[in-house]
Amino acid sequence: MPTGKPGKLGKQQGFTYIGMLIAVVLFGLGSVGAARLLASTERTEREAELIFIGHQFRQAIAGYLQSGTTVSQYPATLTDLLEDRRYPTVRRHLRRLYVDPITGQQEWGLVKAPEGGIMGIYSLSDREPQKHANFEAEDADFASVLPFTYSNWKFVYRPDGIR
Numbered sequence: 001m002p003t004g005k006p007g008k009l010g011k012q013q014g015f016t017y018i019g020m021l022i023a024v025v026l027f028g029l030g031s032v033g034a035a036r037l038l039a040s041t042e043r044t045e046r047e048a049e050l051i052f053i054g055h056q057f058r059q060a061i062a063g064y065l066q067s068g069t070t071v072s073q074y075p076a077t078l079t080d081l082l083e084d085r086r087y088p089t090v091r092r093h094l095r096r097l098y099v100d101p102i103t104g105q106q107e108w109g110l111v112k113a114p115e116g117g118i119m120g121i122y123s124l125s126d127r128e129p130q131k132h133a134n135f136e137a138e139d140a141d142f143a144s145v146l147p148f149t150y151s152n153w154k155f156v157y158r159p160d161g162i163r
Helices: 008-066 137-143
Strands: 109-112 118-122
């Protein structure tokens, strides 16, 4: 039981208290660093998923356009990629309508074709991506479009190959 007199035991308790405070601060800093790393990793994964989904839409639009009858036409809606009813049997160019991994919504920005229909999609997010370079050849223009936002990553299919 403490008597109020400074002694050997009191000094040791003070050092232990300071040591515990330092340990708590270091643990807090480590936790913040780990949280930032986790958030960065998650954002990188979402960007990779957005690129994958964009390529799926681009390929589906290409399949829809190329499988048309005598007149090539872009799909009028994204659901036309799920069920192409221009034939006696339904054709499917896309397995499902994907959710935008950046916004978490199923709503996409649509790039309209000059002659009508949808020739591409893009995310509706105006956040700045982490990825700034090293895009695949078909997405190389993403690095040069300003402002640098997800909404400027447009996944468009043009039959002439011009971006």
